[in-house]
Amino acid sequence: MRKVYFLICVTLFAYISITSAQDFEVPILVTDGCGSVTLTLGVDPSGTDGFDPGLDLYAPPPPPTGAFDARFSILSEDYLTDIRDSLLTEKQFHMSYKVSTGCGPIVLHWDMTQVDSLGTFFIVDDITGALLSPIDMSSTDSLVVTDPLILEKLRILVTPYTINIHPPELDAIPNQNMNEGETLNVPLNSTDLDEDNITLSSPDLPVFGNLADNGDGTGSITFTPAAGDSGSYPDIMVIATDDGHPSALADTVMFILTVGIEVIPDPGDLTATSSVENEVELNWTDNSDNEDGFIIEKETPGIEAYATIDTVSTNVTMYTDVTVLDGVKYNYRVKAYNAFTESGYTNSVQAVTILPAPTNLVSQVFESPWNVKLTWEDNSDNESGFCIVRDSANTGFVNYDSVNADITNYTDFLVTQMKSYVYKVYAFTPDTVSDYSDTTGAIITDVEVNVDLTPKEYMLYQNYPNPFNPGTKIKYALPIQSKVKLVIYNTIGETVDILVDINQNEGYYEVEFDGSKLPSGVYLYRLEANENIHVKKMILLK
Numbered sequence: 001m002r003k004v005y006f007l008i009c010v011t012l013f014a015y016i017s018i019t020s021a022q023d024f025e026v027p028i029l030v031t032d033g034c035g036s037v038t039l040t041l042g043v044d045p046s047g048t049d050g051f052d053p054g055l056d057l058y059a060p061p062p063p064p065t066g067a068f069d070a071r072f073s074i075l076s077e078d079y080l081t082d083i084r085d086s087l088l089t090e091k092q093f094h095m096s097y098k099v100s101t102g103c104g105p106i107v108l109h110w111d112m113t114q115v116d117s118l119g120t121f122f123i124v125d126d127i128t129g130a131l132l133s134p135i136d137m138s139s140t141d142s143l144v145v146t147d148p149l150i151l152e153k154l155r156i157l158v159t160p161y162t163i164n165i166h167p168p169e170l171d172a173i174p175n176q177n178m179n180e181g182e183t184l185n186v187p188l189n190s191t192d193l194d195e196d197n198i199t200l201s202s203p204d205l206p207v208f209g210n211l212a213d214n215g216d217g218t219g220s221i222t223f224t225p226a227a228g229d230s231g232s233y234p235d236i237m238v239i240a241t242d243d244g245h246p247s248a249l250a251d252t253v254m255f256i257l258t259v260g261i262e263v264i265p266d267p268g269d270l271t272a273t274s275s276v277e278n279e280v281e282l283n284w285t286d287n288s289d290n291e292d293g294f295i296i297e298k299e300t301p302g303i304e305a306y307a308t309i310d311t312v313s314t315n316v317t318m319y320t321d322v323t324v325l326d327g328v329k330y331n332y333r334v335k336a337y338n339a340f341t342e343s344g345y346t347n348s349v350q351a352v353t354i355l356p357a358p359t360n361l362v363s364q365v366f367e368s369p370w371n372v373k374l375t376w377e378d379n380s381d382n383e384s385g386f387c388i389v390r391d392s393a394n395t396g397f398v399n400y401d402s403v404n405a406d407i408t409n410y411t412d413f414l415v416t417q418m419k420s421y422v423y424k425v426y427a428f429t430p431d432t433v434s435d436y437s438d439t440t441g442a443i444i445t446d447v448e449v450n451v452d453l454t455p456k457e458y459m460l461y462q463n464y465p466n467p468f469n470p471g472t473k474i475k476y477a478l479p480i481q482s483k484v485k486l487v488i489y490n491t492i493g494e495t496v497d498i499l500v501d502i503n504q505n506e507g508y509y510e511v512e513f514d515g516s517k518l519p520s521g522v523y524l525y526r527l528e529a530n531e532n533i534h535v536k537k538m539i540l541l542k
Helices: 112-118
Strands: 024-031 036-044 069-074 077-085 091-098 106-109 119-125 142-145 153-160 176-179 184-191 198-201 209-213 218-223 231-242 250-260 268-273 280-285 293-299 306-313 318-321 329-337 342-345 349-352 359-366 371-377 385-392 397-404 409-412 419-428 440-444 449-451 471-478 482-490 495-504 507-514 521-529 532-540
Touching: 024 112, 036 069, 036 091, 036 153, 112 119, 176 184, 184 198, 198 209, 268 329, 268 349, 280 329, 293 318, 306 318, 306 329, 318 329, 359 419, 359 440, 371 419, 371 440, 385 409, 397 409, 397 419, 409 419, 471 482, 471 521, 482 507, 495 507
Parallel strands: 036 077, 176 250
Antiparallel strands: 024 036, 024 106, 069 077, 069 091, 091 153, 106 142, 119 153, 184 218, 198 231, 209 218, 231 250, 268 280, 280 318, 293 306, 293 329, 329 342, 329 349, 359 371, 371 409, 385 397, 385 419, 419 440, 440 449, 471 507, 482 495, 482 521, 521 532
16 A cells, blocks of 8 residues: 655635634645545634644655655644634645656645635745745635646635624614705715625615715715605615625614605795886895796786796896786786795785877867867777866866777867867776876967967877878978978888978978888888987888
C-alpha cells in the first residue's frame, strides 16, 4: 500500500463586526489523479492557532520523494484539519502539496454553495500572493493547478460572515398629512447591530409615492398626489431587510397617509369701474400663492346667472371686460383656481357702463303751423330712447318729451310766437342716462324766424348713407372762418379724392362724394380746419 502524505499551507482572513462568526467546517478534496486526501478548514469558539484537541487533526509525517501529499501548516505543525478561533481576526490557511511521480496535475474540489453562505473564500499562491490570479471559491467548485512558479504552495484567504442574530431596527414613522398638489418627503432611517447592509422597500405605496434607498439604511418616500388623489391611505408598510448570514432578517413599520383637497385662499377686494366707453375694468387682491390663475364671471341683466367670461394667469389682478353694451348694469365676481381645486368667490360688485351722449343737435323753425324741428346724432348702440329737455323763455330746463331708440329727430309743435326756446337731448337705458348733448336755440317772432345756427365747435359728422353705393353725403361744421381741406383716403394711406381745399366762413357744410369708380371697401375721410383734425370711416359696398 502506498503511503500518502499531505502538506497544506492556507491563510484565512476573517473580518467580523460583532464578537464572533458562525461556526463552520469546509472540506476540500485534494487529488493528483493517483491519490487524494480531504483537508478541512473552519472556525470555532474553542479554536486556536495551535493544536486543538477534539477540533484539529495532525497530518502524518511527510511521505518519501515521489509520493502524493497535501496538508495545512502553521507554526511548524502540519494538519489535515485546521480549526481556528471564531474571533473577528484575519485568518490565513497555508497549504502545500506534492504530486505523485507520473501523476498530476493537482486538482482541488469544494462545495461553492456552502462557501457562499459562510463568508468570502479566495485562493492565491503562497509565495507573493500575486503569482496566481485570486480564485473566488463561491463562483467555482474546483481549481486545477498547473503553474510551476507557485512552488507547490497555496494560500486560502477566508473572511467569515458574522452570525446574523440582530435584525435591522427601522425608526417609527408618524402618520402623515398633506393636500393634493403638495410634495411631502418622509425620511427613513434604520440601523443594524450586526452592521449588515440594509435594503429598504415599500410594497404597497400609492401610485404617487416613490421610495429612494440611499444604500446605507437611510432613504425617503416622496409623495406627490394630484387632483383626485385625496383620501386616507392606511397601513403603508416600510421594510428594512439586512443581508446577514445564514439568513436575512427584517424589520417592518406601518403608517397612515391622509391626503386632503388642496385649499386656495379666496381673492378679495374686487372693484369694477367704467370710465371708458364699452369697457369695465376689474381689480382685486390676490391672497394666495398656489393659484394657476383666476376665473372672471359676469351676470348680465335678464339672464340672472353668472357665466365665465375669461381667465387670467397667476398673479394677475386686473382685467378689462370689452364684451359690454352701452349703459348696462353688470355684476362681477372672481375666483382663483389651480389644477386641483378652486377658491371661493370675491365680493360681488356692480358696474354700469357709459352711455355715450348724443351730439350735433341742430334746430330748425317752420311756420304754418309754427314748430321747431330737432335733429341729432346717435352715438350709442343700446339706448332705450332719447329724452328732449326744453327751456322756454328762460324759465329753466325741464324734461319735455321722449322718443324711442334709434330715432334722431323730434318736432316741437307747442311753440308760441315772440318766445325763445333752448333744447338739449340725452340718451337713457333702464340702468343709466347719458350726458347732455350740446344745446341749440330758436326765437319765434311774428315777423320772421330767427334761428341760432352758428356751430359752437368744429364737427365732422358720419356720412349718410353708410354703407353707401355709389354716393354719400359728408357734413361738417365750422365755428369760425377756417382754411378747410376735406380728403378721402384708402386704408393704406393713399389719397383717393380731395373734396374741399378752400377758405370757408363759419357755418354748416355738406358735400357729396361719388365712389362709383372705386372698389368696395373701407375708406377714411379727414377734415382739416385750421389746426383741428377729425377723421371718420365709411364703407363702400357694391
